[in-house]
Structure formats: C-alpha cells, structure tokens
Amino acid sequence: MRVNGTAWRTIWPLDDGRAVGIIDQTRLPHAFETLVLSSLDEVAHAISAMLVRGAPLIGATAAWGMAVAMAHDASDAGLDHAYQVLVSTRPTAINLRWALDDMKAHLAPLPAAERAQAARARAAQVCDEDVALNEAIGTHGLGIIRQIAAGKAAGERINILTHCNAGWLATVDWGTALAPIYKAHDAGLPIHVWVDETRPRNQGASLTAWELNSHGVPHTVIVDNAGGHYMQHGQVDMVIVGTDRTTAQGDVCNKIGTYLKALAAKDNGVPFYVALPGPTIDWTVNDGVAEIPIEERSGAEVTRLWGRTDEGALAWVTVTPEGSPAANPAFDVTPARLITGLITERGVCPASAQGLAGLYPENTPAA
C-alpha cells in the first residue's frame, strides 16, 4: 500500500534473507518507524510484542523467521528449535502454525546446506501468495458492497463498520476486511467507515484510522460500545471484520469484541461479513468456542495507554487505580449462526461446513 506516495509492504527481506525489515506497528499512528530483525529471537519478539500483528502477517513473519534462522543454523536441531520458538509466540492465529508447518515441510527433506536458500524462496512465495489472496478478497467483497449500494439512493453514503485492524498492516499487503473497502473507495463508491477503536491495544484507533487516513477513505473513529447504537439508528449498512482462525463449521475467532458486534448486527438486521483468506481456516476444529485457544495478554495492556501528550511527547499513562487487577482476553469467537457470509479469495459463501466445502473441496472429508 502507498504511504505518502511510497509503496510499502509490511515485511521485506534484507541482507539476502539473513534479516527482515518490518514496520514497527507499536509506534503508529504517531511515528512511522521501520526495524531490522536479524535473529530468530528478534523475529519471535516482534510477533509476541505485536510490533507486527494480524493473522496473515504473523504467518508471513514466522515464515521469514524460519529463513533468518536457517541462515544462522540450518541443522535439524536448528530447524526444530526455530519452529518451537516461533510457534510459541502467540496461540490463536492459525496462520502462524500453518506457515511454520508449511516451511518445515519444505525444509526438512532438504540437506542443511540447501535450507537457507529454500527458506528464503518459500517465505517470499508465502508473502506473494498472501498479497494475491487479499486482493481477491477485495474483489469479491467489492461485489457485496455494490449489492448494498444498489439498495440505496444514488450517491448515498455507504456506512461500513469494522473492528480492530484487518487492513494492509495486518497482512503483507491489501488487508482482508479493508481490501473490499479500498477497492470500493478506489472504484468511486461513497464509502464511510465506522472504525471501532478496539480496546485495549487500539488497533482500530491507531492502525485502521491511520491506514484509512493515508488512503483518503472517509471514516469516523468510535468507541467499541457505540456500534450497536449506530446500528439501531440505521447508520450501519454492513459490518466487515477479519479473522484469526475460522473453524470448519464457520465459527470465527477474531479480536475481542467481535462477538458483541455480531450480536448487535443480528438484532438489527445488519449484514455481518468476515473476510477470510484460506490459510486462516483451521480444518481440524469445528466448535470455535470450545476448541480455539484464546490468548490471554498482560493486564497492563488494559491499565495503561500509549499516546501523544498535548505537548507532543509520546508517553504511557495509567488509567486504573494502583492494585486494581485487569483481565485481557485478546480474542472471542463469533458462532457461525451470527455471520451473514464469509468473503474468501475463492468467492463468498455461507458460514457453514457446506459453504466452506463448496469453496474448498480439497480440504473437506469425503462424505
């Protein structure tokens, strides 16, 4: 995506794959800073500390983490160690395990001397594939937005609510939930986006708003608790969110608060769509609430906020009394029954085993 006229991806190889460059997303929106990750541990920290985040980007970063690791130690022990370090960084987004399993399958059969080059090539392919998947999601999602626009007066604003950040910053490029929005905006449709701030890490207020600002997409940042109110007052034409893991039955695990948005959408007859790239489907689980591990992050993410002071300094502030404990589940699961449709790179389908089987027949067990 372009930032001030310069085309960016969220991650890129350096030093012939012995290092990778990233955008440090913990510094946005107040500072656009890049970092060089030149060791397995630096890559692992970038994922666990959310310098990079978003299911597809976590997978892509892990793939590059394997390439960086192979450049330093391509032995069988080195391969296993790299896998274990990276797979333990964050538990919920299935893209992490998918990418690591993919890399290990490509590398394990090779002689150690060939692994570094093979890892670089496969990691680059994972990134290019992600970009293509997301652009295809954008195209299919644009069709949904056009259908919604057809039901409104010519030129009437189309209001879309999104939660967290599932934009190009959450992927290698294009994004998932925001890809249809970029396509619609670029096609000249009168799009407006309600941006959930998305406590506690404020991926909406800090990242989605920054993305939409950079691309010139009209938007309004709102508190997480305002979405239902706008739906009740006919101010939301559709909801579109991302996903960190979708089950074979169509249950969707996404940023905490997504489930509540889906309940409000159902109650108000607002179409609720999930942008879903194939690698985010976990074909081994069915019941998302029972089976998907929910990451519990530090309570300090709830009790403290990072931002810019009126004097322009970047600082942390504490918003709770000393001694007040805080709980911080990072995701929740939206049951398939609350989802209008899944927007994938292969087309749009119902959130159901049958819907997914129709688009991904190679992954569904024979009847």
Ligand SMILES: CSC[C@H]1O[C@H](OP(=O)(O)O)[C@H](O)[C@@H]1O
């Ligand atoms: C395109 S998937 C983005 C997905 O990832 C986010 O989680 P996090 O920022 O903690 O990595 C959020 O669930 C987004 O919907």
